[in-house]
Amino acid sequence: MMDTDNAVPLLAVEDLGIEFRTRSGTVRAVDGIRFELRRGETMALVGESGSGKSVTAYAIMGILDGAARITSGTIVFGGLELLQASERAIAEIRGRELAIIFQNPRTALNPIRPVGKQIADILLRHGNVTAAQAPSRAIEMLAKVRIPDPERRARSYPFELSGGMCQRVMIAMALACEPQLLIADEPTTGLDITTQAVIMDLIAELAASQKMATLLITHDLGLASEYCDHIAVMHAGHIVETAPTVALFAAPHHPYTAKLIAATPGGAPNLEALAAIPGALPDLRRVDLPLCRYSERCERAAPACLDRPLPRRAVGEGRGVACHFPL
């Protein structure tokens, strides 16, 4: 039963914890994160590699690695608790209400199947189309994502298409059944700058026309700021700050957010103004991790940061920060 009331969030993640069992120890990849997404909103999960953003996305889709274990929390999507639901229930909504597009579009597509057939597969599985209608609907989707000459391209294989076109095909597959939520996991890494702009514009346009919510996973603050209303900054498995985009840049409250903004080349007037982030990501296999995982790199750290549980403060309209001494 899909909940369409806008007061209730479409996606609500609460206290999510994910661990990975590896040969060298248990990696506490995600620890107690929470965020919400409403219908039609765009939100970015921004973080460096190892921050846990992709893992979070996969947990929502239910496609985590076999070595992963969800240790706590709930993910409620349209009234359905995803972590408790049966595999059948999830398979029903995955692809139809909940869609994902991946990095490296060419490798995410089936290399030995023409792209038109791949789109038709999704339509047949989830949409209300007959086998006879599926091919033409697939061509319609290709036209919707502005692939030129869609009838001919529907017969092409992924290796015959450029990276940008493969990504468009993936978008077509993801949007074929008009999902309520699209998760885009680093969709433009590896694409040219102009292609990146075109792809992101396309996603934004289609999302607006279908009133679809978008969750963008990226390491690029610039990209997040251009396309998303809200940004959640992740560090070492924690969400350290969430805020509307403009407010985040105008006045970041978490020290890591401020440092991240200062380290991004796009925003700095010259090289001297770029600031390095001191220290390194803590090893998430440690059992003695401080409760604030940024404290070991933070200039404002105090003894309280090590063992007092992180507060999740609301600091204004739609903003939250996880810090004992916010800026």
Add this chain to the structure above:
Amino acid sequence: MRSARPLLAVEGLRKLYPIGKQRVWRRGLAPSFLHAVDDVSFTIGPGETVGLVGESGCGKSTIVRLIARLLDVTDGSILFDGAEIGKVPARRFGLAPQRVHIQVVFQDATDSLNPRFTAFRAIADPLLRLQHLSGPALRSRVEEVARLTGLPQELLSRFPHQLSGGQKARVGIARAIAVEPRLLILDEPTSALDVSVQVLILRLLQDLKRQLDFSYLFVSHDLNVVRLLCDRILVMYLGHIVESGPADRVFAEPRHPYTQALLSAVPKPGAAVGRPARISLPGEPRSPVDPSPHICPLYGRCGRATEKCTTAMPALREITREQFAACHYPFAEPTAETKKLAAIA
């Protein structure tokens, strides 16, 4: 007193790849060629940092390999400090005296380090082969270079898979500067790195340049990084240089339509409000196989095109002081669009 002669002078450089097998029965027909680099000319002065930007397929990787003499030149000349090195075959360049002076830092440090070599051995390689150092002299030079690039001594005995991305990048830089080259070509050195590591590596490159007086050819698709590091930039499209000039001026007042489109596509953090409309290039790039020498490479995607653009290839000419563009209708005056771009640059 530094000589005014440019360190590197490239003139009319071309690289063509024959397409398709030459079958016996096709001998009567002329073969097809892919024009990877088409009539490129530029200079790099001593101590200068020149940025080379462009998207995939523009030819910048080919230029890197041509100048580093890893590839043979089809046509044109490459003068390094007055000596013609373009004519030396790539196979034999390892023995040329200029080999020491032109080195490359590669994009993917993981790929460019031999997985069987320790960091020490990787850095020692050019010293062994080109300067014939050995024993204690070798050891001390490797340690010195490691210190210069901020690589802790204990990491020297590690293998690439035991190093982090940033550490591998430093090993790649250390190897390239060990023999004290005069021209360092950096092929996207930070694109595989996290933002925080990227800052450190860029700072390192800046410091090294100041200390050791290199010239850099900095190739990147990340325009934000290029803007911070480079004195001059060259914009490439489909094997041609379409614009060149001082970096801050090209960013503030681009003259060529392609440069404009490129700059408008760069995401700017925190500048969502008041952004100018995106200038997009519709369609796909023209085919690089046997392109007509009379048609501008951007024709078909450019909003300012006229018939003149199909009958005469625009040459790179000076539009305003020190700014060159290859266009029949360059932006000579700032437009409303470019003014907005400048405001957030």
Add this chain to the structure above:
Amino acid sequence: MTATLRHAGYVVRENPVTAFAFALFFLFALCAALGPVLAPYDPLASDTAEALTGPSAAHWFGTDQLGRDILSRIVVATRLDLGIAVTSVALAFGFGTLAGLGAGYYGGWIDGIVGRGVDTIMAFPLFVLAMGIVAALGNNVANIVYATAIINLPIYARLARAEANVRRSAGFVEAARLCGNSEARIVLGQLLPNIMPLMMVQVSLTLGYAILNAAGLSFIGLGVRPPTAEWGIMVAEGASFIVSGEWWVAFFPGIVLMAAVFCFNLMGDGLRDIVDPQRRT
């Protein structure tokens, strides 16, 4: 070097199977080196009074039809069998790897020639080819070695070629050229170390094949001639006695043969782990 030895120690300690294989190999190597000294009896001394006696305190593995002590013959034969195996594998590995590396890295006519050569060898059933070579050139140890080397060469050539092909466009190869390495140095100094782990596994498998090959040739009479002690001949000579109940004449050489092949196969993984730096954490 010490790091390698330390790592080798770690590999052996970590995996009991590897440790067992190395211990067994050490035992074989000892027998090969000190065979005549270790053997309790003269392997060629026949004592017809003692013929075909079963395992006993005096003769642990019994005696054969000419009264020779089987244990002594087995110990002395180790040198011959191991020698044939190691030499032929060394030849196959050496020439095959070089040919394959050249073919994979340079391509062109080198690839053509090596490819046709390998195809020619592989067109024959390999054991039959070995038989043919030994029959044509004569029954002696040298020819057994050559025949075994030739039939095992293609596998190294193909493996090396495939690996060189993949790696020749790797970044570190370009970087090596920038460092002034000549093409030959790149192939031998940079590419070869990278394919060694894979080759080590192949070497251990081939050692097993080589012993079986030599034994097989001897079994059908094309290998070593009596009265030389060699595991294959001993199995052949003993085969006819199984029916009449004297099982030990063929059994013990057969068991040792099997143990040797087994040992080499098990060693393969261990060798690869030692040689490959990526196994080190």
